[in-house]
Amino acid sequence: xxxxxxxxxxxxxxxxxxxxxxxxxxxxxxxxxxxxxxxxxxxxxxxxxxxxxxxxxxxxxxxxxxxxxxxxxxxxxxxxxxxxxxxxxxxxxxxxxxxxxxxxxxxxxxxxxxxxxxxxxxxxxxxxxxxxxxxxxxxxxxxxxxxxxxxxxxxxxxxxxxxxxxxxxxxxxxxxxxxxxxxxxxxxxxxxxxxxxxxxxxxxxxxxxxxxxxxxxxxxxxxxxxxxxxxxxxxxxxxxxxxxxxxxxxxxxxxxxxxxxxxxxxxxxxxxxxxxxxxxxxxxxxxxxxxxxxxxxxxxxxxxxxxxxxxxxxxxxxxxxxxxxxxxxxxxxxxxxxxxxxxxxxxxxxxxxxxxxxxxxxxxxxxxxxxxxxxxxxxxxxxxxxxxxxxxxxxxxxxxxxxxxxxxxxxxxxxxxxxxxxxxxxxxxxxxxxxxxxxxxxxxxxxxxxxxxxxxxxxxxxxxxxxxxxxxxxxxxxxxxxxxxxxxxxxxxxxxxxxxxxxxxxxxxxxxxxxxx
Amino acid sequence: xxxxxxxxxxxxxxxxxxxxxxxxxxxxxxxxxxxxxxxxxxxxxxxxxxxxxxxxxxxxxxxxxxxxxxxxxxxxxxxxxxxxxxxxxxxxxxxxxxxxxxxxxxxxxxxxxxxxxxxxxxxxxxxxxxxxxxxxxxxxxxxxxxxxxxxxxxxxxxxxxxxxxxxxxxxxxxxxxxxxxxxxxxxxxxxxxxxxxxxxxxxxxxxxxxxxxxxxxxxxxxxxxxxxxxxxxxxxxxxxxxxxxxxxxxxxxxxxxxxxxxxxxxxxxxxxxxxxxxxxxxxxxxxxxxxxxxxxxxxxxxxxxxxxxxxxxxxxxxxxxxxxxxxxxxxxxxxxxxxxxxxxxxxxxxxxxxxxxxxxxxxxxxxxxxxxxxxxxxxxxxxxxxxxxxxxxxxxxxxxxxxxxxxxxxxxxxxxxxxxxxxxxxxxxxxxxxxxxxxxxxxxxxxxxxxxxxxxxxxxxxxxxxxxxxxxxxxxxxxx
Numbered sequence: 001x002x003x004x005x006x007x008x009x010x011x012x013x014x015x016x017x018x019x020x021x022x023x024x025x026x027x028x029x030x031x032x033x034x035x036x037x038x039x040x041x042x043x044x045x046x047x048x049x050x051x052x053x054x055x056x057x058x059x060x061x062x063x064x065x066x067x068x069x070x071x072x073x074x075x076x077x078x079x080x081x082x083x084x085x086x087x088x089x090x091x092x093x094x095x096x097x098x099x100x101x102x103x104x105x106x107x108x109x110x111x112x113x114x115x116x117x118x119x120x121x122x123x124x125x126x127x128x129x130x131x132x133x134x135x136x137x138x139x140x141x142x143x144x145x146x147x148x149x150x151x152x153x154x155x156x157x158x159x160x161x162x163x164x165x166x167x168x169x170x171x172x173x174x175x176x177x178x179x180x181x182x183x184x185x186x187x188x189x190x191x192x193x194x195x196x197x198x199x200x201x202x203x204x205x206x207x208x209x210x211x212x213x214x215x216x217x218x219x220x221x222x223x224x225x226x227x228x229x230x231x232x233x234x235x236x237x238x239x240x241x242x243x244x245x246x247x248x249x250x251x252x253x254x255x256x257x258x259x260x261x262x263x264x265x266x267x268x269x270x271x272x273x274x275x276x277x278x279x280x281x282x283x284x285x286x287x288x289x290x291x292x293x294x295x296x297x298x299x300x301x302x303x304x305x306x307x308x309x310x311x312x313x314x315x316x317x318x319x320x321x322x323x324x325x326x327x328x329x330x331x332x333x334x335x336x337x338x339x340x341x342x343x344x345x346x347x348x349x350x351x352x353x354x355x356x357x358x359x360x361x362x363x364x365x366x367x368x369x370x371x372x373x374x375x376x377x378x379x380x381x382x383x384x385x386x387x388x389x390x391x392x393x394x395x396x397x398x399x400x401x402x403x404x405x406x407x408x409x410x411x412x413x414x415x416x417x418x419x420x421x422x423x424x425x426x427x428x429x430x431x432x433x434x435x436x437x438x439x440x441x442x443x444x445x446x447x448x449x450x451x452x453x454x455x456x457x458x459x460x461x462x463x464x465x466x467x468x469x470x471x472x473x474x475x476x477x478x479x480x481x482x483x484x485x486x487x488x489x490x491x492x493x494x495x496x497x498x499x500x501x502x503x504x505x506x507x508x509x510x511x512x513x514x515x516x517x
Numbered sequence: 518x519x520x521x522x523x524x525x526x527x528x529x530x531x532x533x534x535x536x537x538x539x540x541x542x543x544x545x546x547x548x549x550x551x552x553x554x555x556x557x558x559x560x561x562x563x564x565x566x567x568x569x570x571x572x573x574x575x576x577x578x579x580x581x582x583x584x585x586x587x588x589x590x591x592x593x594x595x596x597x598x599x600x601x602x603x604x605x606x607x608x609x610x611x612x613x614x615x616x617x618x619x620x621x622x623x624x625x626x627x628x629x630x631x632x633x634x635x636x637x638x639x640x641x642x643x644x645x646x647x648x649x650x651x652x653x654x655x656x657x658x659x660x661x662x663x664x665x666x667x668x669x670x671x672x673x674x675x676x677x678x679x680x681x682x683x684x685x686x687x688x689x690x691x692x693x694x695x696x697x698x699x700x701x702x703x704x705x706x707x708x709x710x711x712x713x714x715x716x717x718x719x720x721x722x723x724x725x726x727x728x729x730x731x732x733x734x735x736x737x738x739x740x741x742x743x744x745x746x747x748x749x750x751x752x753x754x755x756x757x758x759x760x761x762x763x764x765x766x767x768x769x770x771x772x773x774x775x776x777x778x779x780x781x782x783x784x785x786x787x788x789x790x791x792x793x794x795x796x797x798x799x800x801x802x803x804x805x806x807x808x809x810x811x812x813x814x815x816x817x818x819x820x821x822x823x824x825x826x827x828x829x830x831x832x833x834x835x836x837x838x839x840x841x842x843x844x845x846x847x848x849x850x851x852x853x854x855x856x857x858x859x860x861x862x863x864x865x866x867x868x869x870x871x872x873x874x875x876x877x878x879x880x881x882x883x884x885x886x887x888x889x890x891x892x893x894x895x896x897x898x899x900x901x902x903x904x905x906x907x908x909x910x911x912x913x914x915x916x917x918x919x920x921x922x923x924x925x926x927x928x929x930x931x932x933x934x935x936x937x938x939x940x941x942x943x944x945x946x947x948x949x950x951x952x953x954x955x956x957x958x959x960x961x962x963x964x965x966x967x968x969x970x971x972x973x974x975x976x977x978x979x980x981x982x983x984x985x986x987x988x989x990x991x992x993x994x995x996x997x
Contacts, residue, residue, distance in 0.1 A: 071982050072982045072985065072986065073982075073986065074986055074989060074990075075835055075838060075908075075985065075986060075989040076835075076908065076911055078982075137907075141898045141899065141903070142898075144897060144898045144903070145898050145899055148892065148897050151940060151943070152943070152947060152948075155944060155947065155948045156947055156948055162948075163944065163948060166948075167937070167940065167944075170936070170940065171933055171936065171937055174932075174933055174936055175930070175933045178926075178929035178930055178932060178933055179929075181907075181910065181925075181929055182914075182922060182925055182926050182929060185910060185911060185914035185922070185925065186914070186922065188911070188914075189914055189915055189917050190917070218919075218922075222926075
């Protein structure tokens with residue numbers, strides 16, 4: 001079997017396995033999940049290694065590990081086609097890391113654990129399927145498979161105003177896919193000259209380049225906005241803060257960490273690659289919009305009090321930077337964009353994991369009511385500081401590598417328009433420092449607030465409708481440590497030794513960047 | 518002209534159904550046990566359904582000098598209608614045993630009479646023959662709708678149905694007479710040849726005709742009977758109305774548009790463009806407000822009718838095949854939803870959306886099946902509804918005409934609205950808490966089997982590509 005299909009097959013096996021285990025045996029379910037996601041991680045590691053080895057040996061195909069089976073033929077030509085280039089390999093690796101850490105971060109889910117993990121697997125199937133596909137139809141199918149579990153995951157297991165958030169998120173993302181679907185039809189029916197066979201295959205469509213410019217002008221914005229909604233592009237980002245804030249921990253991790261990357265990846269892989277002429281014409285509109293995302297997201301994060309909202313707006317800002325850099329359309333900036341996807345995926349997953357772990361004990365995420373946690377839970381707090389440093393771009397961690405590459409690449413444009421916007425975008429680094437340090441200073445290093453010490457035990461004292469609760473506090477336990485350490489190690493690897501991965505990505509982008517320039 | 522009896526062979530579906538009807542009439546006299554009669558009726562009809570698959574292509578041909586046409590496409594469509602009707606019978610088993618006060622024999626006889634009318638509609642080669650089929654399918658339906666003797670709702674539903682049905686028949690008949698006036702014939706192929714050089718008369722005739730059919734398919738603005746009738750009728754009959762009756766009307770409508778009016782597609786495409794947009798939008802907007810699940814599904818099925826018409830609008834072979842495919846999947850999906858509603862209604866009498874709060878905690882399997890049905894209706898992958906929606910949109914988009922892409926776009930935006938209200942049902946079952954959720958119920962074996970069939974169909978049809986490709990290969994039979 002093709003190694004790429006193995007990702008989906010393993011997940012399907014997990015789906016069946018978890019489905020068959022009775023709901024009361026929660027530990028069996030958890031360990032099945034852990035074992036399955038271990039296999040996924042192993043496969044992903046092997047994929048990276050083999051991919052690099054094949055490139056080293058001189059494999060020049062655009063997509064390696066390619067495989068294709070005809071599915072529908074004649075009335076509509078659909079194949080189940082898989083294949084990966086450097087960008088998708090990076091994304092698959094990211095997904096594998098976030099999925100396994102997500103499993104450990106959901107270890108404490110008690111309520112309807114079986115159903116929770118079933119939807120969780122569905123979501124993962126969508127994510128992996130999306131990244132391995134090179135057929136537009138299956139890609140879109142997996143894309144939607146990844147979206148719909150969010151509704152129930154947030155609606156049932158979420159917190160706060162979860163029903164509103166779940167509905168808003170689902171409808172906005174599905175709205176995006178409505179735009180997208182029109183674009184896909186356009187791409188399909190203009191995928192070949194009049195006599196040629198129509199195809200959904202990304203590589204063939206790009207090679208045919210048959211879409212006339214006046215149709216590209218119509219379908220490019222639809223497709224870009226369709227994916228852009230998931231990439232949290234201004235003004236379609238409003239689902240993101242509400243959705244992330246209400247989602248359960250691992251779902252926030254997976255959603256911000258991986259799912260939002262589907263947006264950026266799709267913009268690049270589908271909209272920009274298949275409709276380059278229109279992309280060149282209209283890029284400036286979207287550069288302005290994503291530029292607004294970058295700065296506006298960062299400013300919004302500064303004034304939020306809920307930890308999850310802060311991080312969600314920070315995601316808007318960082319994911320905006322991904323699209324912003326992609327639209328700069330040169331190889332360096334685009335490499336930076338993909339690195340930023342990786343980096344943001346890892347650190348935002350870490351953030352959401354930590355916030356979930358803190359919230360699980362204090363039952364509040366409001367930074368006004370938290371303080372001095374460093375004394376109480378040093379492990380979690382140190383991790384939080386590391387995540388914060390990665391987010392604001394400290395050298396040695398992944399954020400620096402990504403943002404540096406993006407801004408260097410973007411500044412290569414010599415015209416005023418791009419330069420002004422890049423300088424504007426750069427300010428987000430400073431603003432990021434503001435909101436990160438604000439949180440770190442207040443809740444980690446500040447004086448103890450609402451926390452009382454009884455013997456060796458710290459308790460969080462909360463007053464709710466006149467009732468006083470005492471929640472015992474503790475530091476991370478084993479499964480939380482696995483989740484956080486796994487993410488931190490990944491962030492550090494990218495930060496300290498980024499060359500292999502940026503080479504792998506940059507090589508795959510060469511042809512596209514040349515076409516767009 | 519001498520009657521050539523071999524032409525009855527091409528009418529094998531109809532002949533076999535008439536045999537079933539006669540058997541049932543006799544059996545109704547002899548068998549007093551409701552259960553035994555139902556088993557016999559279902560077995561006889563199942564036999565007829567199975568036999569239908571074997572008359573697939575060999576017996577193609579005309580009868581009655583071309584008034585009746587049959588071929589692979591018609592045969593396939595009749596098989597779809599058969600399977601759907603069989604599922605409805607399975608779901609109605611419990612209701613017929615316990616609640617049906619009007620006679621079980623009548624239930625089966627009337628339902629199958631409407632079915633034979635639908636066969637005629639689908640196989641018509643002439644406007645008059647079509648009209649006869651339509652009436653045969655409509656009048657017994659009014660009696661079926663009235664079978665619910667609880668309260669006055671059944672009577673109200675039937676009265677609304679029969680009044681609007683006769684009014685729209687009148688309008689349609691007027692349209693047909695104008696077509697005769699304009700074209701000098703009622704045979705589809707002769708109308709096709711004569712329906713050129715469009716004048717106001719042609720257009721007026723076409724509009725009257727479309728209005729008449731629009732009633733059967735419940736397109737907006739001919740939909741006013743739908744919600745009340747669906748609510749008042751027994752749930753099994755509601756399911757039958759919303760799927761089989763609607764499906765047959767669409768097939769017939771499509772075949773007439775593609776045959777008789779094939780030379781001037783622009784004229785009816787313009788009309789359909791607006792009808793589709795209005796139907797989908799109004800159906801969706803009204804569905805949001807419904808609290809009774811039967812009314813809810815009534816409006817949902819109005820908007821679904823709009824989506825079905827997209828395939829007809831496409832005016833191509835892809836359009837035909839995607840329409841048939843859509844109806845096939847819509848049948849399983851909608852029948853699953855109605856099956857669950859009817860099972861719960863039979864046991865508890867509850868049909869309100871709020872009654873379903875917390876259903877997952879007490880009846881996880883039913884809630885799961887309902888979720889599948891809702892997702893499939895909403896067009897969520899990997900369920901069958903996604904594939905049918907995708908293909909029907911693709912059929913419209915294949916024209917590469919700007920206006921068609923606008924239509925697809927508007928329809929797609931509407932799927933978001935529809936997703937909202939389908940998710941409301943899911944939300945009620947999974948998320949909402951209830952003080953007194955529906956108790957754990959055990960549904961009867963017949964419903965269970967039918968529900969299982971529907972669920973499996975929803976899960977697998979999209980993945981089996983040969984189904985759609987086969988439909989594509991036979992579907993051109995509707996155009997010639």
